[in-house]
Amino acid sequence: MRSTRPxxxxxxxxxxxxxxxxxxxRLRELGKDVKAVxxxxxxxxxxxxxxxxxxEVRTQIKFLELAAEELRDDFLGFxxxxxxxxREIGLVYYVIACSEQLADALRNAERYxxxxxxxxRLRFKLLDGTAAIALDYxxxxxxxxxxxxxxxxxxxxxxxxxLTNSRLAPRRLMVRHFxxxxxxxxxxxxxxxxxFGADSDEIVFPxxxxxxxxxxxxxxxxxxxxxxxxx
Numbered sequence: 001m002r003s004t005r006p007x008x009x010x011x012x013x014x015x016x017x018x019x020x021x022x023x024x025x026r027l028r029e030l031g032k033d034v035k036a037v038x039x040x041x042x043x044x045x046x047x048x049x050x051x052x053x054x055x056e057v058r059t060q061i062k063f064l065e066l067a068a069e070e071l072r073d074d075f076l077g078f079x080x081x082x083x084x085x086x087r088e089i090g091l092v093y094y095v096i097a098c099s100e101q102l103a104d105a106l107r108n109a110e111r112y113x114x115x116x117x118x119x120x121r122l123r124f125k126l127l128d129g130t131a132a133i134a135l136d137y138x139x140x141x142x143x144x145x146x147x148x149x150x151x152x153x154x155x156x157x158x159x160x161x162x163l164t165n166s167r168l169a170p171r172r173l174m175v176r177h178f179x180x181x182x183x184x185x186x187x188x189x190x191x192x193x194x195x196f197g198a199d200s201d202e203i204v205f206p207x208x209x210x211x212x213x214x215x216x217x218x219x220x221x222x223x224x225x226x227x228x229x230x231x
Contacts, residue, residue: 013139017055018088019151020048022080023067032070040066057119057140057148070101075148075183081154082189086162089155092116093223097163098218103210104227105163106133109156109168120152128173131210135201146177149201156203157190164212170205174198
């Protein structure tokens with residue numbers, strides 16, 4: 001049964017639901033009962049099947065945990081983020097993909113990531129010789145999640161590589177939730193230094209990567225798309 005919603009809908013973070021739809025596709029591929037898993041999370045198939053519908057972030061987090069259990073994939077968020085088409089992110093991806101430099105792209109991501117998920121705040125900072133991308137949860141219990149955050153961290157690393165057409169390697173990657181050990185595939189795909197149980201969710205690159213040019217830079221298109229994103 002769907003839980004009672006607070007009266008102030010503005011305090012309920014929502015997302016485009018892209019991660020949940022990717023999880024649904026994975027469940028279908030492996031012959032699982034998608035509707036049954038959605039129902040356990042308090043979701044209807046019609047909600048997730050509609051690409052224009054936004055989902056509550058807390059519900060998406062719950063569904064991802066249930067889907068991971070059904071799939072017996074304890075690293076579902078990472079696996080989903082590693083293989084999906086980045087263009088599925090939509091407008092925000094195209095805004096950052098036509099920025100001039102990686103620093104500009106990340107500042108645009110900081111400004112517009114709420115369009116994708118207003119329960120996650122992305123912050124970009126240059127400090128002490130590093131270029132750091134931090135992810136903070138807003139009105140969402142961080143302790144309730146593993147898969148959504150690991151999806152975000154992996155997707156951001158992929159985006160940085162795609163935009164610069166390079167195999168960027170983070171100096172280190174920090175994740176707030178705990179895992180007993182760091183899987184080898186995390187180290188080989190993301191960073192050799194992955195710290196679980198850290199004080200923040202953060203990707204740290206050397207500072208010089210911030211000035212890398214974006215391969216699809218287009219200042220005129222970027223200005224136009226930012227106007228749409230501002231609206």
